[in-house]
Amino acid sequence: MVAKTYTIRDVAEKADVGVGTVSRVINNSPLVSEKTREKVLAAIEELDYHPSPIARRLSTGGRSQAIGIIAPFFTRPAYVGRLRGIETALLESQYDLILYNVETPEQRDDLFKRIPRERRVDGLVIITLHPTDEDVRLFKQYGMPVVLVDSKHSELTSIIIDDIDGGRQGTQHLIDLGHRKIAFLSDYIDYPFGFGASQQRLKGYRQTLERNNVVFKEQYHRQGDHSKAAAYRLAQELMALSEPPTSIFTTSDTHAIGCLEALQALGLQVPEDVSVVGYDDIEVSAYIGLTTVSQPLFQSGVDGITTLMEIIDNGSDEAPSRSITLPVNLVVRETTGPPPSN
């Protein structure tokens, strides 16, 4: 049942050379005469021989020709945007893509330990998650190249999104429109799982309030999981306050859509009664006219992969870590306007 596959010994026999010579040919060693090389290549072609990647990997830890991506809840629109950049960057490369989805801290811990040891991937892009110092020590111990995207560690090369500036831009926009009751709706900030981006955005939000002498109100900061349904519920809670906000700044477009649905259900007009700002600028944001902080999802994916491939190609597990900061950019559409006059 299992197909007949030829081995290096079959090629050696057909070409009447030793296995070492075949190995030298398939690995482009200069230490083979042209005449012998051609004889071996003819045998390879005749047998349709392909070296076993498995055997290669065992004998010398040869490359797996795969890149691992670790991301939490990777089917969320923001991650999909990054994934799009990733697959575009990988398209013309010889690397396969292995996706490791994470939904709990336990899974994260298991993967951070397992992946370097298993040597299934030549390098790793970690999206949004924060490796500990101990994790980083293990990566280096196993010589595993790692690039962080939307995350930062002093010893690893990082593609950083300027989320503090994103929080600032969204908040300043609302303040410039005259809003002073600005709610902030985010992922769980203190979730031990450790999404850093929302923390940075909250920081930008709070700094901007302060800089404009607007008092931060605890009840205007709502946290929930990343789903649209959670945002729907939280928006309803916000609007049920005795002094509801005149605007809501969310930390994802998915959350923004949940808010818009809730406001719609409450018979409120956007932006006449309440303004809404999203974050990400996913594909449908233009159609629904969402004002949002656009982040370079696609570009961060591309940069993460190209940087990692450089590190792998340079065999530079000793290279100093770098930080690349990508800017964000407020896109004003139709979900923001001045607050109601009363």
Place this chain on the structure above:
Amino acid sequence: MVAKTYTIRDVAEKADVGVGTVSRVINNSPLVSEKTREKVLAAIEELDYHPSPIARRLSTGGRSQAIGIIAPFFTRPAYVGRLRGIETALLESQYDLILYNVETPEQRDDLFKRIPRERRVDGLVIITLHPTDEDVRLFKQYGMPVVLVDSKHSELTSIIIDDIDGGRQGTQHLIDLGHRKIAFLSDYIDYPFGFGASQQRLKGYRQTLERNNVVFKEQYHRQGDHSKAAAYRLAQELMALSEPPTSIFTTSDTHAIGCLEALQALGLQVPEDVSVVGYDDIEVSAYIGLTTVSQPLFQSGVDGITTLMEIIDNGSDEAPSRSITLPVNLVVRETTGPPPSN
């Protein structure tokens, strides 16, 4: 630099047994005494020994514990919905997910040949793409379990979406509303890459027109690539006809959004001037009030994976192929209404 990893020989030495005994312990063979087993497990724990997956795979073609997914343009919303089902089904399993993205027929051909040979995955889910008889022969030759999702081959187990019925339901809905000028906007039907789904939907569309004595008009069928931008352009072309359609049935929600944007730009009201029906029911379809043929994206992903895992666990490359057909379901929202009165 490379970390110290222990081998089976180290364990054997520490436990004062032979390597065969260690192998029997780690593979749960009954042919080990309880006393010896405990001695070996203690040594394993003390050394924090983990068997090398690579060496295992070489010696017996052991399982790779990974499942491959081949999908074209996999970051499209419809594929993401399936991916969501896939990752949910994989979450509690021990399988890693390897994604093979395809954007050309050449890539597809390369992958269909390479993947079975490389033995990197224990099984394969192929989404939407159609393997040839020759491809299937090769899968069987290498004993590679394969499940098709939204695709069909008589010798492979398939999860099928009833796309003819989907085409029928969307078209019948428009006819019931009084529409007779119904445009159909799809992917390239004759594209040699072979997306079958759009062909089936077109078939449902044409059969339903016929069944209702509506003449099929060639200029009402427009084809383009899968992007929103293509749909925007095609919708503009349709509305520029001397007798423009009163409704547009698209074969993806992404296309529907492109149409809605185009109609908006043309100052047309939806559904008062033109009705729009999508296909997929992606996450934002509810918010934008899109009438769409909802297909069980999530469920098809789950079924594809669970079926494949069954096949793998049963070692049943000899099992007869099965077909599972999942229904589609028209969801009427706000983008469809009666045609203009004139």
Place this chain on the structure above:
DNA sequence: TATAAATATGGAACCGGTTCCATTTTATTG
């Protein structure tokens, strides 16, 4: 032509597991 230097080659040992058969140990029976 003989010698030295350079180049090319073959294949045993190794990578870290699995397996199967020869051998050893334990349990059972007469």
Place this chain on the structure above:
DNA sequence: CAATAAAATGGAACCGGTTCCATATTTATA
């Protein structure tokens, strides 16, 4: 207790590559 049967064990051979050193061959020099 001895003989037989059953259970447990050890380790050489194998999986399919890579590599490095001993050896063979070719080339250059005197």
